[in-house]
Amino acid sequence: MRRADAVRNLGTAARYSEAMQRIKQPGDYVLVVRGMPRGIVMSCPDGCGEHVVINLDRQGGPAWRRYTSGDKLSIYPSVWRDNGCRAHFIIVRDRIYWCGSDGADSPAQVEKSLVFAVLEHLNHVTPLHYETIAASLGAIPWEVVWACAALERAGQASEPKRGYFIRR
Ligand SMILES: [Zn+2]
Numbered sequence: 001m002r003r004a005d006a007v008r009n010l011g012t013a014a015r016y017s018e019a020m021q022r023i024k025q026p027g028d029y030v031l032v033v034r035g036m037p038r039g040i041v042m043s044c045p046d047g048c049g050e051h052v053v054i055n056l057d058r059q060g061g062p063a064w065r066r067y068t069s070g071d072k073l074s075i076y077p078s079v080w081r082d083n084g085c086r087a088h089f090i091i092v093r094d095r096i097y098w099c100g101s102d103g104a105d106s107p108a109q110v111e112k113s114l115v116f117a118v119l120e121h122l123n124h125v126t127p128l129h130y131e132t133i134a135a136s137l138g139a140i141p142w143e144v145v146w147a148c149a150a151l152e153r154a155g156q157a158s159e160p161k162r163g164y165f166i167r168r
Contacts, residue, residue, distance in 0.1 A: 002026070004045040006094050007073055016041055020051055027096065029073075037066065040075070045096050048085040067140045069093060074140045092142045107146040114139060118147040119167070122157055127164035 004027030012031045013019040019030035019041035029042035040054040054075060055063050067074040072093040080088040080099075088099040092108065114137075121133050130148055134141040148165045151157035157165050 003047055003096075003098070005096055007042065007045070007091055007096060009071065009073065009094075013041075016053070023051060040066070040073075044081070044085060044087055045089060046085050046087040048087070050084050052079060052081060052087070054079060065141075069140070074142065076141045090142055092140060107142075107149070110143050110146045110150065114143060115147045115150050118144055119151055119156060122151075122165055122167035124167050127160050127166045129163050130165060131163075133165075
């Protein structure tokens with residue numbers, strides 16, 4: 001099966017077993033909700049046929065953050081299967097970007113308004129982590145780090161320490 005380049009929302013389920021039965025194509029996912037969102041069950045987007053569980057419930061161990069904008073899903077941090085196919089990818093606004101030894105897929109264009117907001121947020125003195133900036137702006141961390149990279153290319157920011165950015 002081919003790798004998926006986007007996820008597909010197949011609704012919600014109360015149980016993981018029910019979610020697993022519903023997913024078919026690579027990238028299909030079901031949100032498991034019991035009182036609150038508990039996790040995402042996804043058919044592995046690389047097409048290996050296995051399923052990936054993305055925990056969203058902090059009570060249940062390490063959890064991912066889920067962002068929804070419109071109906072589109074973003075997940076932070078990356079999903080990295082530590083067994084089987086070892087797929088490693090990020091999800092931003094329903095799109096899947098693959099990470100790997102050949103480097104991450106090139107990022108999408110970010111909106112100019114976000115790049116501007118990030119620039120306004122940076123200062124000349126204290127390097128800020130992109131997660132901190134994302135939390136302040138209510139933005140998706142991946143898009144903030146892409147905005148930082150765009151500012152770096154434009155000579156308006158630099159990254160003195162991995163993930164930390166300062167205005168130039
Ligand atoms: Zn896989």
